[in-house]
Amino acid sequence: MAPQVLIVGAGPTGLVLAIRLARHGIAVRIVDQNSGPGQASRAMAVHARTLEFYRQLGFADVVVNLGIKIEAIHLREAGEDVAELRLKDMGAGLSPYPFVLAFPQDDHERFLVEQLKALGVEVEWNTALESFTQDEWGVRAVLVRGGERIACSSVYLCGCDGARSRVRESLKLDFSGGTYDHLYYVADVKTSGPENRDLVGHLGANTFALMLPVRSRGMQRLIGIMPPQAEALSEPGFEDIRPVLEPLLGIQVEQVNWFSTYRVHHRVASQFRVGRCFLAGDAAHIHSPAGGQGMNTGIGDAVNLSWKLAVVLQGRGDPAVLDTYQAERIVFARRLVATTDRAFQMIVSQGAGGQLLRSWLVPHVFPVLTGFTAARRALFKALSQVQIHYPDSHLSGGRAGEVIGGDRLPWVPQSDGRDNFDALQTLDWQLHVYGEPSPALSTAALELALPLHAYRWTDAAGDAGLLRDAAYLIRPDMHVALALPRQELDSLRGLVARYHLRFAPVKSEA
16 A cells, blocks of 8 residues: 655654554555664653643553653752752643653653554664655655665655754755754663662753653663763763762762763754655754653644644645644744753853852742642643643634633543543544533534534533633644634634535545
């Protein structure tokens, strides 16, 4: 079967894109020039929004069990503990996953490869993209494997091939931004003493070090800036940083599984789409380590793009739907790169501002603030990506209660132990009403073959910002397209007509 979508790159972004497309019934081919999933991976944090997407796919709980919930951050400076920030259930009431999960990218990728395989799609390793052309009928690519050139035709091409993206370079897109001065390291080690299950971080002028637990091996993942004396070496190794690193984090390393160095960039591509070709993940944007946002953002790209490709390929919507991918994701990427860059530069700054942050604000003020519910909720929203919204999208409209078109659907637990996210596992459009749907809305939903879920009104729905008896049109990516305070049918029918949306499942013809 010829693929409808060719995905280049089998990191978390490409794998999630392939999984969701396969779940939508789209024929997909995914290739990667590497021999298998990465080993010396850097991304560790899996945030709540990613787990919510994984719940749609049916494996969020498995991922949670494979990782470790980070319950606290222990901050150090000059080799001394200076603060402890409690993270346990900091997002209680906001998400079914009110925590930060430590799950290393190498384990993460292997897990996603198996999930994709269960859907009948195998990653084609050792297969590189050499070139491609596109026209109004599709994309024709040349792949290389074992010295052999392989022709591949598809309707769309998705570049999920990382910071050195062959797809982006072939499209001649600008990748503006910069590179941090420092050389970074990542290591997988075993430490002596009791097993650490929290995040330990060291802050200092031109110094940054993190330690997070790796459940699968009982090891610790170390990430940080190489000391100047080690960075100057032609091939630095772990022993070159041990004398500096161990006192910083208050540890003693007994065993080193692997050690690697790398450069960190902050860049955003000028476009995320050129014709039938799309960029996602690190191919489109790369970030500082602040907040562990990079991998989660790439997965968010994949979720956003996957349902739009499926809608168009299955004849369930106008191709103009695809225009909203760049419009929605590039704005967030630019803002995220700018904010994480500022935060990271402040953390490691040698100036008075950086010193003030490290010596007074972080150890004294921040722990007090995070003791307040409002501050904890604000921190969770910022880190977890549940706050991402698309208010300016052409797919968004209306306001009902505190929810506006483009927002993530608020999570509302039910008294029977279920919640309003259960219905979202169909990966399709649906209407939600928290209260009573009108006969006219029920009739319109039936005519449109649009699933309608009516939930009993509760205080929890009000606390989540929803409006009683309002209607919410939910997209396949769990975002609200339309918030209809009076169940306005004209707005619903207007969006359907504008994008020629069809909601009845249509089997892919590929």
